[in-house]
Amino acid sequence: MTDEAWRPAASLETLYARSRLLDAVRGFFRERGVLEVETPMLSAAAATDPNLEPLVTCYDGPGAPPDGRMYLHTSPEFPMKRLLAAGSGAIWQMTRVFRGGERGVRHNPEFTMLEWYRPGWDHWALMDEVAALVHHVAGPQPVRFHTYAELFAPLGIDAHGDDTARLEAAADRLVVAPPQGLDREALLDLILSHCIAPNLGRGALDFVHDFPVAQAALARIRPVDPPVAERFECYLQGMEIANGFHELSDAGEQRRRFAADQDKRRDRGQSVLPMDENLLAALQAGLPDCAGVALGLDRLFMVALGAAHIDEVLAFPLERA
Amino acid sequence: MATYSTNQFKGGLKLMLDGEPYSIVENEFVKPGKGQAFNRVKLRNLKTGKVLDRTFKSGESVEAADVLETELQYLYSDGEFWYFMDMETFDQIAANKAAMGDADKWLKEQDICNVTLWNGEPLQVDAPAFVELKVTETDPGLRGDTSSGGSKPATVETGAVVRVPLFIEEGEVLRIDTRTAEYVSRVKE
Numbered sequence: 001m002t003d004e005a006w007r008p009a010a011s012l013e014t015l016y017a018r019s020r021l022l023d024a025v026r027g028f029f030r031e032r033g034v035l036e037v038e039t040p041m042l043s044a045a046a047a048t049d050p051n052l053e054p055l056v057t058c059y060d061g062p063g064a065p066p067d068g069r070m071y072l073h074t075s076p077e078f079p080m081k082r083l084l085a086a087g088s089g090a091i092w093q094m095t096r097v098f099r100g101g102e103r104g105v106r107h108n109p110e111f112t113m114l115e116w117y118r119p120g121w122d123h124w125a126l127m128d129e130v131a132a133l134v135h136h137v138a139g140p141q142p143v144r145f146h147t148y149a150e151l152f153a154p155l156g157i158d159a160h161g162d163d164t165a166r167l168e169a170a171a172d173r174l175v176v177a178p179p180q181g182l183d184r185e186a187l188l189d190l191i192l193s194h195c196i197a198p199n200l201g202r203g204a205l206d207f208v209h210d211f212p213v214a215q216a217a218l219a220r221i222r223p224v225d226p227p228v229a230e231r232f233e234c235y236l237q238g239m240e241i242a243n244g245f246h247e248l249s250d251a252g253e254q255r256r257r258f259a260a261d262q263d264k265r266r267d268r269g270q271s272v273l274p275m276d277e278n279l280l281a282a283l284q285a286g287l288p289d290c291a292g293v294a295l296g297l298d299r300l301f302m303v304a305l306g307a308a309h310i311d312e313v314l315a316f317p318l319e320r321a
Numbered sequence: 322m323a324t325y326s327t328n329q330f331k332g333g334l335k336l337m338l339d340g341e342p343y344s345i346v347e348n349e350f351v352k353p354g355k356g357q358a359f360n361r362v363k364l365r366n367l368k369t370g371k372v373l374d375r376t377f378k379s380g381e382s383v384e385a386a387d388v389l390e391t392e393l394q395y396l397y398s399d400g401e402f403w404y405f406m407d408m409e410t411f412d413q414i415a416a417n418k419a420a421m422g423d424a425d426k427w428l429k430e431q432d433i434c435n436v437t438l439w440n441g442e443p444l445q446v447d448a449p450a451f452v453e454l455k456v457t458e459t460d461p462g463l464r465g466d467t468s469s470g471g472s473k474p475a476t477v478e479t480g481a482v483v484r485v486p487l488f489i490e491e492g493e494v495l496r497i498d499t500r501t502a503e504y505v506s507r508v509k510e
Contacts, residue, residue: 051356101328101358101379104350177375179359186378189356194376197353217355233354240354 005320009311018313021137021301025094025114028136034090034116039079041095045276046071047078048261049217050268053100055109071273072098075294076115077218078279081247084117084290085282092116094297105309106239106299108317114300117292123219123230123246126291127207130234130242133295134205138236138304141203147210148228151196152188159188160212160226167191185214200235208233218254219245234295236303244293251283323385327360327377335367335386338375342367342386342439350379367437367444368419386439393436395428403428403446405436416443424448426481427499448499453508454478455494459485 008015029036044065046054054071075097083091097113118126131143152159157170167187171178175194182190200206209232213221216229230246248254258275265272301313311317325334330348337343343364352358358379365372367388377383393405393414402415403425416436418425420443424434427448437445459475475485475495483497485504494508 049355051358102350102352104352107350107352175376177373179376179378179381182357182378186357189353190359190376193351193353193356193359194361215355243354 007320008315009317009320010313010315014305014307014313015315017305018301021304022094022297024137025133025297028133029092029116032090034092035088037080037083037088037091037093038095039073039076039083039093041073041076041098042070043073043078043276044070044274045078045278046273047074048258048265048273048275049074050261050264050270053270054273055098055100074099075113077292077294078276080115080117080292081279081287082282084119085285085287090116090118103318106302108298108310108314110318110321111310112297114295114297115292117247117290119288119290121291123209123232123244123291126244126246126293127209127232127234130207130244130293130295131205134234134236134241134300137300141205143205143207145207145209148208148212149210151200151208152191155191155195157191160228185212188212188215197235197240198238201237201239201241206235208235216248216257217243217245218248218257220248220250232293236300239299239302240296241299241303242293242295244291246291247287247289249283249287249289251280254283255280323387324382325385326382327379330360330362330377335388336364337384337386338364342388342444343373344388346372352379367439388444389438391436391438392433395430395432395434397430398425405434405443405446414438414441414443416446420444421446424499426479427452427454427497429454429479450498450500451505452497452499453494454481454497456485456489456491459489459491461490 052074054074057070057072058068059070060068076093076095080091080093092115094112094114096110098110100109102109149159155170155174164184164187167184171187171190174191178190210228211231213227213229216231219229219231221227221229232244233240234242262272298310298313302310305313307313325336330345332345332347334345335342336345343366345362346365347363349361350358351361360377360379362375362377363372364375394408396404396406398404402417403421405414405416407414422445424446432449432452434449435447436443454477456475457478460473471487472484473487474482475489476482477495483502483504485495496505496508497503498505
């Protein structure tokens with residue numbers, strides 16, 4: 001780090017532009033009559049996803065949880081769904097979220113998430129609105145839709161059917177010196193991130209939908225053959241900028257997925273995190289049929305401002321924070 | 322055994338892969354939105370200089386290479402090995418031709434060299450950036466002859482040949498930049 005580390009990483013010109021882009025986002029939702037909300041960053045519960053590592057902190061004041069452990073949110077999804085269950089209607093928020101272990105050209109462990117929910121919508125309607133938001137903020141571009149399977153087929157891979165051995169063989173063929181001992185989902189992630197994603201979002205906004213059920217996360221599953229998760233991702237200039245779901249509203253199924261996450265975390269030697277009982281209770285009370293999406297605003301701003309590194313759009317990235 | 326986690330990866334970090342020492346040239350963190358994270362890394366083999374790509378699962382640990390850069394004094398060569406001395410411990414260390422690279426053509430006894438050691442063995446010897454060497458052989462300069470761009474070859478005491486200006490004579494001492502093998506100036510005795 002140079003002796004200039006006190007200075008912002010982004011130029012002042014970029015910070016002015018960033019401020020205008022934040023205004024554009026607010027204007028988009030104001031115009032559409034969506035309610036802006038704020039939910040806690042700090043919770044005694046955490047997202048259980050084995051591929052997310054929440055930052056842990058402690059609070060030992062009045063009202064503290066028994067062990068004093070609290071987690072910085074990795075996304076505002078759970079409390080926003082509680083608002084939906086309480087009858088909020090369409091809601092949006094822009095908030096800082098935190099993810100352990102994520103630092104690189106497109107990652108800062110603290111970043112700005114734009115997240116919104118549309119009761120009564122499915123993921124198709126929401127993909128259209130994501131495209132409208134991207135056009136509003138970063139300018140118009142053509143929009144394309146692909147199923148997850150369609151992206152793998154040209155590589156000779158059946159993303160829903162191939163077993164681990166076949167995917168390992170494909171990884172050895174497609175990726176130089178891949179890591180060994182990956183499970184089926186990690187192999188798909190490897191091939192997607194190394195061979196497919198870099199080519200997406202070039203000259204167009206690319207949506208990927210119909211994910212394998214093992215990657216459903218919090219999406220509902222459509223019982224076709226093979227069954228697919230009603231989840232989508234949005235890519236721009238080789239970067240994933242948004243992830244959305246036609247939201248799972250079945251409390252029993254949600255509890256089973258949380259428990260499966262916990263088992264996977266235990267198997268991998270990761271910390272086992274407290275699941276959000278308030279979310280489960282809200283689902284039990286009734287989450288309206290809805291679609292929701294989380295969008296990495298810093299990455300959208302990178303595209304809008306022509307930045308190659310996330311640090312170019314952040315005042316103080318990790319090493320200067 | 323010291324190890325590094327992928328979280329510590331950065332340019333210049335020295336690792337062991339398949340029993341060979343490598344230095345990280347580039348490290349890229351790659352993560353699908355909700356999936357497994359990877360580190361895509363370019364590495365240079367410190368013995369052969371070859372560069373290779375490798376992808377690691379983020380969070381994996383890799384053995385550290387015990388690589389050390391140090392200054393050693395050149396003693397002599399027996400034609401097969403070049404012998405150096407650690408000036409603090411007086412230990413002698415032998416470097417082979419591969420580790421010497423081009424350095425041997427510039428070295429005189431007692432010169433101080435930068436040596437990269439791995440497990441105590443020299444991987445690479447760098448001659449000092451500038452050396453002062455006596456001309457042992459060169460044609461008498463023909464003043465006014467500019468047909469060869471105003472320069473001529475001269476052999477110096479270590480056997481190396483460098484291009485020098487026409488006015489240089491045998492017995493003179495030259496300052497030479499070993500990185501470009503170019504004449505810099507005459508050295509007044």
